[in-house]
Amino acid sequence: MKNKLYPTLALGIICLVVVLMLAAVNTLTAPLIEKAQAEKVQKALCEVMPEGVNFTEIEVDGLPVEVTDVYCEDGGGYVFQMSVVGYKPGLIIICGIDKDGVITGAEFIESKETLSAEVGLGERFIGHTSDTVTPELVAGSTAKKTTGAYYSAIEAALEAFEIITEKEDAQ
């Protein structure tokens, strides 16, 4: 009995101490991580829509499930943040679409994958609209699942843009 109890107890205590240490580090770093994440989003908003001014986060119902956040820009454009699954979940992509439905930029905000050539995928969509975005745009020597997820995120952004503009027209 003692032979079984002692190892279990030792491992349990070590786990508990490690959890407490991580909780302490998390308490220290969580606000900083949140702040850094918000700064990253603001920087990305300006990058995907360089001519955009004053981005405001808005709530819209009925958008594709991939779209997690929507930012409205004063000039009538929108920036959409999507969360998709590549080789693993947590691929966060941001895409800017101006008031005419033209993509102004797209880029990764967060990824748990090791990106190389995939980082430049967003540039291929610049200047395209829902009519001209085709899978051929992302053809090439990039990771297949990541690229597929990127394409589906852009499609979701274009669909969300159409839903929002249809709602605006109806009003």
Added chain:
Amino acid sequence: MKNNKLAILLKGIIEENPVLILVLGTCPTLATTGNVISAFSMGIAATLVLICSNAVISLLRKVIPDTVRIPCYIVIIAGFVTALQMLLQAYLPSIYDMLGVYLALIVVNCIILGRAEMFARKNPVLDSVMDGVGMGIGFLVALLLMATVREVFGAASFAGISIPFMEYFKIPILTQAPGGYLVFGFLIALMNKLNQKRGGVKKKSFSCEGCPSASACHGGCENGVKEGESNV
């Protein structure tokens, strides 16, 4: 006493270099040596985890039961890696993004678990810390050496600073995976050549007791026992 500590420290840098002699930690070595900055960051991150885990495992060596020692080591190492991840994400987000998944993969880095099993569980805290520092520096030096070759000759830059003269002579394949293997192979060959001049590597000093299969093999591989036969 002092010489002994110095010997432990130096052992990891040259004689038992974890990357070029023991051929451990190959995955992060190949993945993060595309440029000098990511190689340096990975080297420092792994060194910090190695020193901390070696110290704690050595400190708890009489408390950790033998039957659950590997899970205990993994929990301790994973704890340090997760803490490091959070700290990097908060204070150095660009480094955190650059290292990507390889930061989390430090948990399963053979060098760290290998040193815990091979050294820290049998030696006092100070010696284990010295071993961690030496092995960490050895890992860092190997990564920097490899990254320098790959970035300078493959991308005509050093730590992101362009070297205009090299633009005409660069070999782009060196920055890609096959180039990584090539440079790795050449560096191992160079290290072997240097070690031969110094009298060769003492295989016994790091082979059997640190091998994960040691309990099943009992030195069979060195005594010529074939697969499937027992050496017990």
